[in-house]
Amino acid sequence: MAGTRRVAALWCPDWPATAAAADAELPPGHPIAVLSANRVIACSASARAAGIRRGMRKRQAQSSCPEMTVVTADDHRDGRMFEPVAAAVADLAPTMEVLRPGLLVVPASGATRFHGGEENFAELLVDRIAVSGTESQVGIADELFTAVLAARSGHLVPAGGDRDHLAGLPIAELAAEPSLCGPDRADLVDLLRRLGLTGIGAFAALSATDVGTRFGADAIVAHRQARGEPGRPPSAQALPADLSVEQVCDPPIDRIDAAAFAGRRLAEVLHRHLRERSVACTILTVEAITERGQRHSRTWRCAQPLTPAATADRIRWQLEGWMTGGRSRAHHARPDSPIGMLRLVPAEVVDAGALQQTLTAPELPGGAELSERARRSMERVQGLLGGDAVRIPVRSGGRGPFDQITLVALDEEPTPERDPSAPWPGRIPHPVPTxxxxxxxxxxxxxxxxxxxxxxxxxxxxxxxxxxxxxxxxxxxxxxxxxxxxxxxxxxxxxxxxxxxxxxxxxxxxxxxxxxxxxxxxxxxx
Known part of the structure; x- marks a missing residue:
C-alpha cells in the first residue's frame, strides 16, 4: 500500500566539481571545472554563472572564464571526498545505500517518524551536510527512482503520487541518473523522442506488453520507473552460504596504497566465489575493523552487477574516505587505529547471466568466461606496469582509421576524444579496416x-x-x-x-x- 514505504534521496549537485574544490582547498565561490577527454563534464555554480557549460572544450571554457581552476576527472577523489557526507547522514539515518559519490538513499519511513515528519527530516539532512560546506538537496517519494529525480528539484512527492510527479517531466529525465539505468538508456531516450514521446507521462501510458515486445530489457525497467512502480526486487534466491569474504591484515593497514592493494585482492577473491556459485552482486557492504575493534561499514547499490574492477574501486574509495576523513576536520570519522580486518558482504545477488562483458562477445560459447579471464590478465599487467600501461580502444569520431579510435587506460571511463555520432565529411566508408x-x-x-x-x-x-x-x-x-x-x-x-x-x-x-x-x-x- 502506498505510504507504507518511503525513500529519501540526498543529491549533491556538481559533486565532481565540489570534491575537486574541497580537495584543492579552494575558497567558496571560486569557479572550477572538471574535464574528461578535454571537455567539461562538471563545473561549479560560479563557473556556470560565467558561461561554462558541460561539453565545452577546455580552450573555450578557459577563454570564457580565465580565472577558473581546471582539474582532471578523478573517480577516486570523488569517492574519497564523499565519505564525510555519508558519515554525516549516517548520524541521522544509520541504514543507507550509496548509489555513487554525490548521491545516496535512505529508508525514510522510520527516520521521518523519529525526526518529526518528512519536511523536518529533509531540512535536517540539508543543514547537517551544509555544516561541511557542501550543498545538497533532498527528495522523498514512494520509490527510489522517483526520490532521486525529486531530489534534483528538492521536492517531497506525496504518498501515492510518484506517477503523477513523473508524468510532467521531460523524457530525458529517464536517463538523468546513470546509477539507476542501463548503459543504453540514452539511446532509448533518443529513440522515444524521435517517436514523438517527449514526456515521461506519454511513455508511461504505453502498455507494458507493447514496451516489452518492441524494446529491450532496460526499456522495461525504464517503463516501470516511469509508472512509479517498484524497482528491481531483491533476488528471490537465498544468498549462498559463506558468500562474504574477509581478510586479516597482517601487518595492519595504515597507508592508502596498502589499503587499495588489499582491497583489489579481496575483490578478486569475492568474485571468484561469486562465479563458483553462478551469481553476481548488485548491493555490496564494505566493512573495516580496526585493531582496537572500531567498526566502519558502508553499503553501495549499483544498477548493473558489479565487476571485479568496479568492486575494487568502491573498496578503494571507501577505505580512502575512512582513512583520510575525506580531508575534513571530522576526525571522529577516521579509524582510531590501523585496519586489522577487511570484510565484503554481498547484500543482494542476481543470476550471473546479468553480468555482461565487453571485451569479447558474451553470447558466443565461453565468451563471458574468456572476457573475464582476459580482463583479469590485463588488470594484473596493469598492476605490474602502471595504470596507463594497458589501454583499450574506444570508438571515436574522425575521418581516417587512426582518428576513429581513442585509446583509454583500462578501468577509466571509455570517453572518446571526438564524438563518433557527429558528421565527418570525407570519412572512410564502412566497413572500416580491421x-x-x-x-x-x-x-x-x-x-x-x-x-x-x-x-x-x-x-x-x-x-x-x-x-x-x-x-x-x-x-x-x-x-x-x-x-x-x-x-x-x-x-x-x-x-x-x-x-x-x-x-x-x-x-x-x-x-x-x-x-x-x-x-x-x-x-x-x-
Missing amino acids: VISESPIELVDLSGQPVRVTDRGAFTTEPTTVRLPDRRDGWELRWWAGPWPTGMETGAASPVSARAQVLLDDSRALLLAYRSGGWMVEGIYE
Whole structure:
C-alpha cells in the first residue's frame, strides 16, 4: 500500500566539481571545472554563472572564464571526498545505500517518524551536510527512482503520487541518473523522442506488453520507473552460504596504497566465489575493523552487477574516505587505529547471466568466461606496469582509421576524444579496416614507374602492382578505387592528401594513404 514505504534521496549537485574544490582547498565561490577527454563534464555554480557549460572544450571554457581552476576527472577523489557526507547522514539515518559519490538513499519511513515528519527530516539532512560546506538537496517519494529525480528539484512527492510527479517531466529525465539505468538508456531516450514521446507521462501510458515486445530489457525497467512502480526486487534466491569474504591484515593497514592493494585482492577473491556459485552482486557492504575493534561499514547499490574492477574501486574509495576523513576536520570519522580486518558482504545477488562483458562477445560459447579471464590478465599487467600501461580502444569520431579510435587506460571511463555520432565529411566508408598499419609501400604502373597523385587528385598513371620498397616483385592489382582527396587528420604522423582502396591478387584488400609524395598501407580489410 502506498505510504507504507518511503525513500529519501540526498543529491549533491556538481559533486565532481565540489570534491575537486574541497580537495584543492579552494575558497567558496571560486569557479572550477572538471574535464574528461578535454571537455567539461562538471563545473561549479560560479563557473556556470560565467558561461561554462558541460561539453565545452577546455580552450573555450578557459577563454570564457580565465580565472577558473581546471582539474582532471578523478573517480577516486570523488569517492574519497564523499565519505564525510555519508558519515554525516549516517548520524541521522544509520541504514543507507550509496548509489555513487554525490548521491545516496535512505529508508525514510522510520527516520521521518523519529525526526518529526518528512519536511523536518529533509531540512535536517540539508543543514547537517551544509555544516561541511557542501550543498545538497533532498527528495522523498514512494520509490527510489522517483526520490532521486525529486531530489534534483528538492521536492517531497506525496504518498501515492510518484506517477503523477513523473508524468510532467521531460523524457530525458529517464536517463538523468546513470546509477539507476542501463548503459543504453540514452539511446532509448533518443529513440522515444524521435517517436514523438517527449514526456515521461506519454511513455508511461504505453502498455507494458507493447514496451516489452518492441524494446529491450532496460526499456522495461525504464517503463516501470516511469509508472512509479517498484524497482528491481531483491533476488528471490537465498544468498549462498559463506558468500562474504574477509581478510586479516597482517601487518595492519595504515597507508592508502596498502589499503587499495588489499582491497583489489579481496575483490578478486569475492568474485571468484561469486562465479563458483553462478551469481553476481548488485548491493555490496564494505566493512573495516580496526585493531582496537572500531567498526566502519558502508553499503553501495549499483544498477548493473558489479565487476571485479568496479568492486575494487568502491573498496578503494571507501577505505580512502575512512582513512583520510575525506580531508575534513571530522576526525571522529577516521579509524582510531590501523585496519586489522577487511570484510565484503554481498547484500543482494542476481543470476550471473546479468553480468555482461565487453571485451569479447558474451553470447558466443565461453565468451563471458574468456572476457573475464582476459580482463583479469590485463588488470594484473596493469598492476605490474602502471595504470596507463594497458589501454583499450574506444570508438571515436574522425575521418581516417587512426582518428576513429581513442585509446583509454583500462578501468577509466571509455570517453572518446571526438564524438563518433557527429558528421565527418570525407570519412572512410564502412566497413572500416580491421587492422591499422603505417607500412610504406610502392604503387607502380605496368612499366614499373611509381604512381603518384596529381594536384587535381588523380593517379599520374594507371596502377597495376603493389610492392615493398626496394623490391622488384610484388602483388598485382585485381581491382582499385580512388584516389579521393582528404585533409590533415589528428591521428596521422603527416598530412594525408589522398586515399585509395586496392584488391590484391591474393584476395587481400588494402586501404592506401598518399602522404608526402609516397604511399603507405593505412589499413587491411580482413
